[in-house]
Amino acid sequence: MTYIKTHIKHLLAAMVLLSAVQYTCFADGFPVRPKRLLLSPSVSYFIATKGWDSLRVKRPFPDNGKFTSLTYSLYAEYGISRRWSVVATLPYVTNTYTQTKYSNTSRGLTDLETGIRYYLANINYIYYFMLQGTVITPLYKNPGLGYGLTGAELKLSFAGSGHLFGNSYYFTIEDGVRQYFGSQGPIQNRYSATFGLTLDKKFENQISVALGGFYSVSDLKNFNVNPALDKNFAFNQVTLSYGHSFSHEFSIFVSGGTFINGRNTGAGSSASIALILKPFR
């Protein structure tokens, strides 16, 4: 009589941040346990002194321009039932653009994202398909913080886990289509692929690499140094993360990322720290 402990989701596995300026996406393609609340406060910093133009040529911002963004974000996820869960993200952002003899700062709550996630299917209880619908609600009037438009997103996730070199791995592939409503509201394709590897048998330490990006289309083709305001743009970024679990209830992630190519957007780098809390285990 034997029983082998198995894992559908490897502890921190799915909670890798994909940060694109103030956009903080939680790459989580696994189902959520019913009645389980997960909270993740995070802080991320983005800096860009260069940008890609509409011909994908990278140039420094004019007049020693520098764009920085500091984002505090709270992500929450709650399992309603075996198949359904709800998610929400609330960011607070400070955007600053400086040039020689010029400085402008905008700060405030930005786009509240509330969504519902459905566990579609699995393959052999190893690979999972999830579908998520999200509503984007702007909580600001300041045009320096974002589009100020309501939006909706439909996202499909595919995730799985297994064993590699004596350790456990997981992966998540996500693709979401987001439409902002209103005048010149862009339609965006947001995608990411994450691969993570645990470094020990107790799942206490792990590293992951994520490749993600946006492809945004709009009639408004102007370039803005603040990537949150561009509407017709594209970029890809790579993110490396290290996660450590102090207990089943508390983990921490440290991530660093950089844009690797783009069009009509800033070319920047980001760093972030996220805590993962499961208070009612």
Added chain:
Amino acid sequence: MFDKLNYSIVKNSFRALSLVIGLFFLCLEHAAAQREKEDGEVVTEVVAHDANAIFSGSADFTFSVKNSLNTDQEGTVGYLVTTEKGDKVLDKTIKVKIDRNSNESYDFHLPELRSGFYKINFMINTSDYDDTTRKAFGIKPQEIRSQYTRPADFNQFWDNAKAELAKVKPDFKVTALPKQNTDNREVFLIEMKSLDNYTIRGYLTVPKTRNKSRKFAVLLGLPGYQVSLDPMLGLDNDLAIITLNVRGQGNSRDEIDTRRDEYITYRIEDKNKYVMRGVIMDCVRCIDFIYSQKNLEHDNILVSGGSMGGYLALAVAGVDKRVNLCSAQNPILCDIRRLVGEVDWPVSSFRKYVATQPGLSLDKVLGNMDYYDAKNFAQNITCPTLMGIGLLDPFAPPNNEYSAFNVLQGKRRIMVFKNLAHEINEKYKELEGRWMRDTFALF
């Protein structure tokens, strides 16, 4: 004193002699191995053209021969297909010549066969080498059905048993065994009264938690034949695990304590007193126990076991709808009448017992066992069920296993191990764990 000394001398001398003889044989073995290495050898391999050796019509195999000898090998290779009972179905032999230090492969395409499982022996008979490789394969196993019907009063029989059990006050007892606790689990001895007022015992292990209101999904582990189960531990922090020693096994031998081979026939002459009636009710009583515990989830119960444990998993899931998941590995006693002529045990035990009981016949025993046939319980099972079988199983042959599997009423899945006998491997246990966690939403 002298006796003790003499005994010690004799014992030491015997040990020394044993060592010398052991070394002698070790040298001989080493020399033989060395000779074989120098001279080369013949190695054969049979590969079924389906991962599980299950085909939709005709079966295909490749028989490979590696001749590392320094001599050419001339002779025949071939196959013999028989039913599970040993009746010849097909055979074929071809003449071969395998050059020294060379490899040859022979593809065998078998003619269409009727649905069912067959044994197949691949033989090689050449100048210096004779060998037989035994395999099994299946044709359209989803079409397998038992020829033997279920007694009309089967459900009534088990309703009566449960009604009888309900009259027994359970007197559940839970005793902490702190010395057996581990870093992450607490261990308890559990006791309860079951059918016939027999005392049944087992163990419960529960993950340690600071959350006193937390409830745990339950794995109920059921025992193999005359296997004594101990507390089951492990690292899983989401699951309470019960290991139950049914009457006459492990620490539940107060009223029944038979010799090992007599247990299967204990009171088999009377279907109302047969040991398995009480054993199955012991499992039902354990579900009662789970329902009596506040820290155990009542709607997330997995019953699992191998061999007799697999049989009991099917039986309890068949008579008790409170079971939410059923996992049966190599369950015995499936399509029992068909076992006659197919397997040695348990039919040999039935025959042996019949011979000691005047007026009792094998027919009478088989008639009673109709009420205990796993395929008859399977018809009542509506919860999701996972089964694991070995195609070379000498106690639970694949035809019989499929007779039970094919009549399961709920979601069902079977893992077939073409090269295993009365066992499953780790892949099954991993799938069982993932399936359980998914169904119980332990993400």
